[in-house]
Amino acid sequence: MRDYHQFLDQVSHRLRNFKWVSRNHANFSCPFCGDSRKDRSKTRGYVLYDGNSPAFYCHNCHEAISFGSFLNKLDPSLYHEYNFSKLSDKPPESFSDIKHTKKPKKALKPTNEKTDVHKFVDEMTVIEDLDRNHQAREYLRNRNIHEKYFDNIFYLPEENKIGLLERYHGKFKGKTGSRIVFPTTDISGCLTGFVCRTMNPENDLRYITLKIFDKDLVYGFRGLDMTKRVYAVEGIFDSFLLPNCLASLSSDFSRIKALGIKDLIIIRDNEPRSKIIQPLWQRDLDDGCRMMIWPKEIESKDLQDCVSDGEIPLRGMEDFVNRNAYDGFEAKLKYEAWRV
Numbered sequence: 001m002r003d004y005h006q007f008l009d010q011v012s013h014r015l016r017n018f019k020w021v022s023r024n025h026a027n028f029s030c031p032f033c034g035d036s037r038k039d040r041s042k043t044r045g046y047v048l049y050d051g052n053s054p055a056f057y058c059h060n061c062h063e064a065i066s067f068g069s070f071l072n073k074l075d076p077s078l079y080h081e082y083n084f085s086k087l088s089d090k091p092p093e094s095f096s097d098i099k100h101t102k103k104p105k106k107a108l109k110p111t112n113e114k115t116d117v118h119k120f121v122d123e124m125t126v127i128e129d130l131d132r133n134h135q136a137r138e139y140l141r142n143r144n145i146h147e148k149y150f151d152n153i154f155y156l157p158e159e160n161k162i163g164l165l166e167r168y169h170g171k172f173k174g175k176t177g178s179r180i181v182f183p184t185t186d187i188s189g190c191l192t193g194f195v196c197r198t199m200n201p202e203n204d205l206r207y208i209t210l211k212i213f214d215k216d217l218v219y220g221f222r223g224l225d226m227t228k229r230v231y232a233v234e235g236i237f238d239s240f241l242l243p244n245c246l247a248s249l250s251s252d253f254s255r256i257k258a259l260g261i262k263d264l265i266i267i268r269d270n271e272p273r274s275k276i277i278q279p280l281w282q283r284d285l286d287d288g289c290r291m292m293i294w295p296k297e298i299e300s301k302d303l304q305d306c307v308s309d310g311e312i313p314l315r316g317m318e319d320f321v322n323r324n325a326y327d328g329f330e331a332k333l334k335y336e337a338w339r340v
């Protein structure tokens with residue numbers, strides 16, 4: 001991801017008296033109020049970064065907006081690029097090269113692929129640019145997602161805009177409605193798709209997964225350090241509760257296992273009676289994976305519920321997982337005890 005410094009530098013020639021005061025503090029004459037007609041040396045416009053999200057403020061006209069909105073006012077096309085840079089390190093254009101080297105014929109897609117994805121991204125707003133009390137922010141806070149992640153989660157406001165990417169999914173049976181959108185990348189940072197979650201509990205179509213390429217998605221490669229301990233969970237919301245965590249977006253962890261991570265702990269949902277997942281458990285145990293085995297007394301079905309139900313405090317989550325992780329023969333014994 002390119003950071004905001006580069007984008008601010010790109011518009012700085014249009015900001016009178018622009019200068020970087022420190023790494024996260026830029027100062028210039030406010031472009032909105034003129035700042036001022038009488039004294040051209042006044043510099044009361046600021047872009048400041050407090051560690052959460054960069055923002056613009058003017059001490060003269062008191063305009064206070066996110067850096068994204070500021071950029072949008074100065075240069076909408078650059079704002080689009082800024083928005084896109086938050087999705088992934090590499091926009092999907094660069095995908096064509098990768099695809100050509102692998103399966104030349106099959107992988108070729110119609111040439112308007114880029115436009116569809118760009119149109120779709122144009123419909124979204126990054127969560128950190130939404131008002132403090134916006135329902136999407138509220139929804140994410142209720143799911144225990146820290147605001148530091150809000151620069152890479154999006155809000156898709158209108159009905160059926162997902163139709164722009166319909167061919168990546170097929171026909172929708174239910175109403176799509178407004179959605180929270182999580183962009184996914186592959187290990188090299190290339191955009192691979194979007195996981196779109198409804199905020200409406202009445203909507204049966206909870207998740208819509210848009211795959212740009214015909215490959216299953218994994219969430220969480222952004223900022224992942226594979227040389228450290230990596231956690232792997234099933235659900236996207238659970239992945240925000242642990243550091244350095246991937247979400248398999250299904251109960252099959254084979255794609256994550258194939259990454260060859262040295263220190264990996266797999267955390268499945270707490271479904272001891274589910275017959276369907278038993279073979280998957282068995283396979284992971286046979287492969288010698290390090291697995292978290294749920295203590296008997298925990299009733300919540302996943303990590304999110306544990307936090308919401310007050311069974312595990314958010315701050316104690318990593319410790320809880322580490323304490324209950326086993327491999328080898330011990331994991332098999334604990335597993336047998338858990339599922340009966």
Ligand SMILES: [Zn+2]
Pocket residue numbers: 030031032033034035045058059060061062063
């Ligand atoms: Zn001003």
